[in-house]
Structures are given as structure tokens and as C-alpha cells.
Amino acid sequence: MTFEERVINKSNIFTDLEDDIIAYIKSNKNNIEHLKITYLAKKFYTVPNTITRLCHKLGYSGFSELKSSIKNEYFNKNLLFKHGESIIKNIELIEQMPVDIVTDKLRTAKKINFYSMGQTAYVTRLIVGNFYAVDYKSYFYNYPNELEHIILNKTDELFFLISLSGENQQMIDMAKEVKRHHNYLITLTHLSNNRLSNLADLRLFCYSPNKRIDEYNVTDKAPILLVMNEIFKIYAEKLNKQIINV
Secondary structure (H helix, E strand, C coil), X not given: CCHHHHHHHHHHHCCHHHHHHHHHXXXXXXXXXXXXXXXXXXXXXXXXXXXHHHHHHCCCCCHHHHHHHHHHHHHHXXXXXXXXXXXXXXXXXXXHCCHHHXXXXXXXXXXXXXXXXXXXXXXXXXXXXXXXXXXXXXXXXXXXXXHHHHHHHCCCCEEEEECCCCCCHHHHHHHHHHHHCCCEEEEEEECCCCHHHHCCCEEEEECCCCCEECCEECCCCHHHHHHHHHXXXXXXXXXXXXXCCC
């Protein structure tokens, strides 16, 4: 992932100071190789360990790797084939995903209410079929009024909303109602600053930017399956369910 994508992925855990440091790094990417950790710490009236902790949050081993990675992005950003780049970014997102937290939430939930709309609904339906096979408490709702009825009449349940854009107004309105009725919300969206993920208690990302041919939406749905299948495998293990190759 690029520096900006790492920032989006972890943006809900930064302090105000870390936000300021990130903004400074962004504005000085062209000269990143000359930036020293001691200078950066002094500029923001802090200590080098603060910078190092920020690097760890972003998934780097330290400040040197952060600088090297940004330098390589700047000079080599067009060298990867697009398809290969997508796969790599989704693997990186899966590796950084808080999968134990996600699966623990699923395991302790009274009921798991999945919902998505449009083309994404076909993929989500497949996913929910796998989850239902191991827990009998995962449900997919075909129509928005079905989910709205559940939201208005339940509290302390888990809702899992999947939307690549994260900007569908109907989904956003549902998410707000989920929160208003004191339910727990997990979202899965494309890696972006979007309104749906900003409402979530726990937000997950995949990498699948919007793609169009004329008026047709041809956005790749496979990244949803990659992320959700990884969650499913670990969830099944926690429920002592063995997945057998036949």
C-alpha cells in the first residue's frame, strides 16, 4: 500500500499530533530521503520515539522504512501492472486487518445481520451462506425494509454492512439508525475516506476502486470475497469448525 492508503486504513486511531506529523510528511514527500527523525521530532516539540510509534501504526518497521517506501512510491509508481497491484494491496490490507477483534465480535454476537445493495448483494449472499453453515445466526436481508424493521426493533445486535463506495445514501441512513439504536456496526468498503466507514464501530477495507464502462458499473467484487473468506476461515476455527478439502 502507498503511504496515503496506509493513512486512510488507520486514520481513526491517530492522535492530533500524529495527524499534524502525517500532514507534514505528505507535503514533503519529494524530499523525504533528506528528512531526519530528530528534525521531525524537534519541529513538533516531541521525541523520536513518537515518530517511531507512528511508523509502527502505519505498518512500517521504523522511520527508515517509511522514508524508503515513500521514495520508491514517488519514483516507481507506474512500474506495477494494475492487476498485480490490486492483489498486493488487498493482501496487505488483509495482513493488517484486526481479524481477531472482528471474529470475536462475530462469535459473541446474538445475531449477525448482513446487508449490501446492488451488484455487491450477490457476493454478500454467497458469503453469508458460508457463515450460516457454521453459526446458524448469520442472516442476509434481500430488501431494505426487512433490515429497517430489524434495526428499529433490536438493540445490542451486530450489523455488517458492505458497500464498496461507502457513499450510498440509503446505506448511510441505515448505518445511522443502527448506531442510534445502540447496535454494533462493522463496515467493509473500498479503501477510502467515505461516510459509511466513518460511522462504523469497526471498519474494514478492501482495495477495489470504482470502474465504469460507459454507464455500467464493472467494479471488481473479488476483493470482498478475499477479505471475507479470510475472516470466515478464522471465525470457523474459533468455533471449532473444521474446513475439510473434499
